[in-house]
Amino acid sequence: MTKQSVQAVYPCGECYCGCGAALDDPRAFFLTGHDKRAEAEVIREKYGSVVAFVVAHGYGPKSRRGPKPKLALPPAHARMRGGK
Ligand SMILES: [Zn+2]
Numbered sequence: 001m002t003k004q005s006v007q008a009v010y011p012c013g014e015c016y017c018g019c020g021a022a023l024d025d026p027r028a029f030f031l032t033g034h035d036k037r038a039e040a041e042v043i044r045e046k047y048g049s050v051v052a053f054v055v056a057h058g059y060g061p062k063s064r065r066g067p068k069p070k071l072a073l074p075p076a077h078a079r080m081r082g083g084k
Helices: 034-047 050-056
Strands: none
Touching: 034 050
16 A cells, blocks of 8 residues: 655644644644544544554554564673673
8 A cells, every 4th residue: 555645734833633722832733642632533433443444554463564573682792881
């Protein structure tokens, strides 16, 4: 699936979730946490659940497209600074 083209959006001093709250930070799009609230609402309205959402986009247990494994930490001796 390819990325959809979207219209350009710019901060406007009001929360983009639709709650109507004014934002103090002129660079902000959302009040804290309201981005996730809006995201969850869109997923629920369009797909019904997060599971249906990820499956619709090619993810799932058999897809092998899930989150990438975390990188392994370097060996302990390589993480020590100035150790003897
Ligand atoms: Zn909001």
